Amino acid sequence: MTTVSMTVNGKTVSGEVEDRTLLVQFLRENLELTGTHVGCDTSQCGVCVIHMDGKAIKSCTTLAVQASGSTLTTIEGLAPGDELHPVQKAFREHHGLQCGFCTPGMVMAAVDMIDRLGPNLDEATIRHELEGNICRCTGYHNIVKAIKAAADEMAALPQAAE
C-alpha cells in the first residue's frame, strides 16, 4: 500500500492505495466522487475524463500513485457552489445529454478543448477533438452544438485576469 496525496476540487486529500489502484477508482471509491464514470477498459470512451494539472486526462488509465502531488478537477468541482460552468449550461440548453453517463467526461473534455484551442471552434474541429469521447444516446449533434455555443459564450465573456 502506498500513501497518495493530492488536491481534488480545491481540497487536499490523501489515502492508502494499492500500487495498481486506478485514479478513477480512488476518486469513486475513496473520495466518493462518483460523477467520474467508467465505461470501458481500453481508454477509448472518455466517460472518465478529468483535469490533472490543468489538462484533460483519462482517469481510468492513470494510476492513483501517478496523480500524487497533482491538482485535479472533477465534474463535481468544475464550477463553484450552485453555479454552472458555461459548458455545463450549454449542454443543458442545447439538450447535449440524454442518459447522462458520458456527460461528465464530455463536459470535462469540452472545457479542455476550449481552453486549448480558444473560443473560435468550428464544427469539424469539435467533432475531430471529440475522438476520445463516445456517446451512444445523442448522436453527437447536440453535443457539438452545445460546445460551439459554450465556446462562443466564453469568447464573449470579459477576459478574467490571467
Place this chain on the structure above:
Amino acid sequence: MSSEGIGARVLRKEDKRFITGAGRYTDDMALPRMGYAAFVRSPHAHAKVKSIDASAALEMPGVDAVLDGHQLVGDGIGNIICGWMIHSKDGTPMKMGAWRALESEVVRHVGQAVAVVVADTQQQARDAAEAVMVDYEELPAVVDSLDALADGAPQIHPEAEGNLIFDWEIGDEAATNDAFAKAKHITRLEIDNNRLVPNPMEPRSALASYDKAEEHYTLYTTSQNPHVARLVLSAFYNVAPEHKLRVVAPDVGGGFGSKIYIYPEEIVCLWASKRVGRPVKWTSDRTEAFLTDAHGRDHHSTAELALDADDKIIGFRVSTAANLGAYMSLFSSSVPTYLYATLLSGQYNIPAIYANVKAVYTNTTPVDAYRGAGRPEATYLVERIIETAARERGLSPAEFRRKNFVCEFPHQTPVIMCYDAGDYEASLELAMKAIDYDGFPARRAQSEAEGKLRGIGMSCYIEACGIAPSKAVGSLGAGVGLWESAEVRVNPVGTVEVLTGSHSHGQGHETTFAQLIADRFGLPTANVSIVHGDTDKVQFGMGTYGSRSGAVGMSAIVKALDKVEAKAKRIAAHLMEAAEGDIVIEDGEVKVAGTDKKLSFTEVALAAYTGHNLPEGMEPGLKEGAFYDPTNFTFPAGTHICEVEVDPETGQVTVVNFVAADDFGQIINPMIVEGQVHGGLTQGIGQALLENAVYDDEGQLLSASYMDYTMPRADDVPSYIVDTTTTLCPGNPLGMKGCGEAGAIGAPPAVINAVTDAIGDNSMSMPASPAKVWSALQKGGMKQAAE
C-alpha cells in the same frame, strides 16, 4: 395555456444532476459491509465442464465464497426463461434449451458464467476468479446460423434437433406464389443484417442485499423495466416472493434494449447475497458487456419482389434465418417473428406476402431486441429491395415508391398489422425538399470534379410502436400484458407526483411527463415530480422499450389525470356553488367560466385533504390511478434520405447530408424528440458503415472491445436535418406514435442505398467499411477494363 405544456421545448428537469456529476447510477451505490462479485467465464464457445476447483481461490485474501451451478440449482434457482412462445408452422412449440445462471455441465458461448467469487474488494474478487481452475473438454462450435442448420453441424442443445428453435411462417403462401406466377418482373436479393452490440455507455451493474430478519431482498440494477425484473426473478427464478423483493433501477445510463432482460449476474448477486450474508455488487467491464449483453440483429435473408406490368407490387416472399445465439433470451423469439415479419409490407400496398423464419441456436452470445428490434431488419429488407426494383425497372426511387404507397387508412396488410393513419407522400416530399433532391446532380458533378463519387439514397420506413394490446400480444404468444400504469397524486399544497411504470434511461420522462400536468392544469413543471424505477414506490408497470412510454405510458397518465380533473372540478363546483360543467382549470387556477369566481389549484387540493367541506359522500384526497391497455400498435413512419461521398482511393464513405422527415403523431417536447432521432440515426449509420460483431470459426468474439468494435464517433457522422409531418394516431388519447427507434430503423437502408448509388454496385453489405467499398470499386474497375 401553460408555456410548458404539450409541444413546448421545455429544458430537461433531470439535467442538473447529470451535468454536475450528481447522477446516481447503480455502480455509484455502496452499502455497508458490501462485497464484490467477479464471474468465472468460459473461454470456450462450446465445451463440457468436467470439474471446477476453487480451492486455490478460496485461500486468496478477502475471498468469502466461490459458488457454482451445482449450488445454484441445489438452492432451487430456476432456469432463465424466454417469455414469448412461438409455434412452428407444423404447430409444435419452440424448442428451448435449458439456461442456468451458472452453468455446470456444458458451456455454449464464450463468456458464459460457470462460477462466481465474492470477496472484499473488486480486485480481490477478480484475482480470485482467475485462480478458479475449470477443467473443460472442448466441443466443436458453430457461429453462423446457416452453418448451424447444415447437416452435421455441432448439436448445441439436446432439446433442439439440428439447432432449429422454430420454423415459423406468416402470410398466405399460396396467394404469394400465385402472384409470382403472374409477375412481369421479379427482383431478387440476398440480404444480411449484421450482428450488433448495443453498447449503452453505462455497463450493466447489480447490487443485491438480503435482510435476514425480514427475509427480504433489495436489488439495485441497470434495468429498463424493474417491475418485470421483479416478476421474473420471483415467479421463474424463485429468488423470493414478489413482496419480499424490491427492485430499484436508479439512474440508468442508456439501454437500447439490452437492459430489458434479467441476466445471470443479477440472479446470482441476489442469490449470493443471502448465501454469503453480505450485500454483493457486480459491475460489468466493457469486454464482459460485449460477451454477455444481448446482441442485436444477425439475419440471413432471401427476398423476392413481384411486380406487374404497371410496376405495381403484387407479391413479396421472404425467407430468413435468425441467429438467436446460445440461449433464448427473454424476448428473443418475438424479435424475428412478430416484431419483424409483420412490418414486411412497409409503406406499400402489397396484396400478398409470405415469410418463413427459422430461428437457430449457435455458439454465440444470445441475441434479443436492440433499438428497433425486428423492425430495422424488416425495413432494411423492404427498402433495399424496393430501391433495387426501381433501379432494375429504370424508375426513380421516389416515383416507384409513390406508385406503391398506401394512401388510404385504415389499411389492413396481409401480415397482421392494420395501419391506422399516415401520409407517406407528405414525409417523402418534405425530405426531398429538405435535402434539395433536385440539386443532387449538380452536387454529384462537383464531387466528380474533385475525384469523389457521390450517391443519394432514401428509405421510406414504417414501424410499429406502442406495444401493444395485451389481448393481441397474448394471442401471439407473449407471456405478459403490455399495458402501462400511472398514478397521479396531488399533494395537499397542490404540487403533483406522478408515479409511472415506464422507466427513463435517457428519454427525459421527468420533463415530458411533467409537461402533461402543466398542459392540463397550467401548473409549472417545477411543481411536478415523476416517480419511477422502484417497485416499492410504483405498484407495477411494464417499463420502457419499443418506443412505448409516450403512446402507452403517457396514455395511462392521461387517464389518471382525467379522474383527478373530474374530482377537482366536483370539489370546486361544490365550494363555489357552481355547476360542475362550468368549472375550468387553467393557469393553476380553478375557475367558474364566465364569472370572476375562482380558487387556486392549491385551495382545491387542500380542501380535498382537509375534508371539511366536500360534496356529500365524496372520499377525501386527490389521488387517482389508471391502467391503460393500447387499442392497437401505433405506426410511426417517415422518409430518410442520405447523401454520401466516397473516396475511391480509400473506399472511405462520408455521410455528407442526412435528412429525416418523420411522422410521430403528437409531439410533447420537440427538443427531446429531435434528440431521440439524432441518436437513432447515429446508431443506424453505425450499423450501415461501422459496427459489426465478428466471431471467428471457434466462436471467439473478435470485436469485444472499443479497440475492435467500431462505435460511431463524433467525426463519423454529420449534423442532421430533422423535421416532422403529423398525422395523429387515432388509437390513443394524445395521438402519439413513438419516436425512440425511428432513426435506427430508417437510416441503414438509406445509407446503403446511397453507397450503392455512389459506387454503382448493388451488392454492398453492412457495414460498408472502407475495405469492402474499395474492393467493390476495384472489382467494378476490373470489370470495366475487361469490357
